[in-house]
Amino acid sequence: MVDNKPLVITCKVGDKIPEWIMERVCPERMRTMAAILRDPNPLHWDRDAVAALPLGLGHRTINQGPLGLSYMVNMLHLWTGPESIKRMVMRFPQVVLDEERVVAKGVVVAIREENGARLADCEIWLEQAERGRLLEGSATVELVKQA
Amino acid sequence: MNTIPQESEITALLGHSFPGGTYKIEHWENFLLTGCTGAELLPNGIAHPVALFHVPILGSNTSIAEMFALGQAESDLSIIPESYDWEMFEPLKEEVTYTISGKIIAAERRKNEQGQTYDWLQFCFEMTSPEQVLSARSTITWQYTRNTL
Numbered sequence: 001m002v003d004n005k006p007l008v009i010t011c012k013v014g015d016k017i018p019e020w021i022m023e024r025v026c027p028e029r030m031r032t033m034a035a036i037l038r039d040p041n042p043l044h045w046d047r048d049a050v051a052a053l054p055l056g057l058g059h060r061t062i063n064q065g066p067l068g069l070s071y072m073v074n075m076l077h078l079w080t081g082p083e084s085i086k087r088m089v090m091r092f093p094q095v096v097l098d099e100e101r102v103v104a105k106g107v108v109v110a111i112r113e114e115n116g117a118r119l120a121d122c123e124i125w126l127e128q129a130e131r132g133r134l135l136e137g138s139a140t141v142e143l144v145k146q147a
Numbered sequence: 148m149n150t151i152p153q154e155s156e157i158t159a160l161l162g163h164s165f166p167g168g169t170y171k172i173e174h175w176e177n178f179l180l181t182g183c184t185g186a187e188l189l190p191n192g193i194a195h196p197v198a199l200f201h202v203p204i205l206g207s208n209t210s211i212a213e214m215f216a217l218g219q220a221e222s223d224l225s226i227i228p229e230s231y232d233w234e235m236f237e238p239l240k241e242e243v244t245y246t247i248s249g250k251i252i253a254a255e256r257r258k259n260e261q262g263q264t265y266d267w268l269q270f271c272f273e274m275t276s277p278e279q280v281l282s283a284r285s286t287i288t289w290q291y292t293r294n295t296l
Contacts, residue, residue, distance in 0.1 A: 022185050029183040036180055037201040039211050041223040053224065065228045066200035070184035073196050082189040082238065085196060089232045137230070 009080050009143040011120060017106035020075035027061050027098040039064065047098075063096035068135045072124045075104035081145035086119065090137035096126065102134065103127045111143070118143045151293045152219040157266045160217060160254040167248045170206030170274075172198055177241045194239040200231065202239075203272030203285045206247030217251070218268050218291040225292045229267075232286040237276070239283060245274040252286070266291040 030044045042049035043062040051059045069090045076085050096102060106124035113119070120143055125136040172194045181188050181195040189195060204211060220226055239245075253269035267290055274283045 029185075032179055033183045036176060036183075037211065038205065039201075041211070041226075043224060049224070064200075065231060066197050067183060069200075069231060069233075070186070070195065070197040074184060074186045077186070077189070082193050085235055087232070087234045088196075089230060091230045092228050 007081075007145040008118075009120075009145055011108050011111070011143065013108055013110060015108045017075060017079050017108070017122060017124070020071060020078060020104040022071050022102050022104075025063050025096055025098050025100045025102060030061050030063055030067070030098065033064050033067055037064065037066075057095065057097060060097040060099065063098070065090075065092050065135075068092075068096045068102070068126055071102065071104040071126055072106070072135070072137075072139065075106060075124070076122075076139055076141055080120075080141045080143060083146050084141040084144070085139060086142060087140040088124075088137065089139075090135055092135055094131055094134040096128070096134050100128055106139070109138075149221045149294055151264065152266070154256045157218065157254050157256055157268075160251050160268065162250065163217065164248070164250040166208040167246070168206055168208040169244050169246050170202050171244045172202060172239065172241050174241050192241045194241050196233065196235060196239065198239055199233045199235070199283055199285045200287075202245070203247055203249060203274055203283075204270075204287075206245060206274070207249035207272055209249065214268075214270060214287075214289070218254075218266055218289070220291050221293065225295070227265075227290040227292055229288040229290050230286075231288075232284075234284040235282075236284075237280065237282050239274070244277060245282060246277075247272060247274050249273070253288075257290075263295055264293050265295075266293070 034044045047059045106122045110121040122139045125133045249272035252271045255267045270287045272285045
């Protein structure tokens with residue numbers, strides 16, 4: 001018999017969220033994403049356009065902001081389930097480039113109750129080994145995982 | 148040097164509303180979108196939240212290109228995304244038709260720490276389910292840089 005009871009996630013302030021790793025940021029996925037988004041910006045699919053910028057980024061395409069954000073969504077989903085995210089606010093201090101290995105990370109900064117729900121406020125970020133934090137922001141998740 | 152728009156042209160954008168409309172995230176779209184994120188499809192027809200970027204834009208009958216043009220972007224390359232704020236009041240679902248509205252809630256001329264002028268626009272979109280429940284809100288903040296490229 002399957003137990004469909006929701007699972008209560010236990011955590012405390014300072015706990016680290018299990019990391020989620022994107023081993024290789026694929027330029028092919030950026031192209032698919034650009035088509036779905038109807039995003040005309042060549043930075044996401046034309047390496048020559050990026051190389052021509054005075055930013056020293058080299059011959060690499062720039063990942064869409066929402067795609068970088070999605071890696072943190074994936075981290076949160078694996079931790080607290082696919083219905084748990086209530087809010088995410090993200091900033092983009094650095095770009096994510098094709099072929100990079102990036103790691104979504106986070107830490108619990110507060111736990112609170114709101115309208116009967118137990119919520120965790122988290123600091124979250126996307127990290128690259130040499131360049132540090134590429135994206136950073138906050139997330140609120142409900143600490144109940146639907147079975 | 149590009150000609151910078153008059154500040155009054157930028158501030159006049161405050162309150163600009165998009166036509167609005169509806170959008171249904173079809174299964175094929177969610178499948179491709181989720182694949183781009185590197186995740187497996189979510190259960191029970193839940194759409195990946197990454198849809199909260201483009202679905203509100205397209206569903207309110209605008210486009211990334213039109214949003215660039217409204218702020219008189221010098222080029223596609225001149226836009227810097229400052230922040231995305233996604234509020235999720237219930238999970239988004241595939242094959243559900245959402246009613247979507249959107250408007251500009253802030254439009255200001257600013258200077259960065261280097262003294263460079265840029266224009267600062269905030270777009271707010273809301274998605275309402277067929278049951279008239281506010282399902283999600285997306286607030287996009289972009290910087291329209293001027294003469295930095």
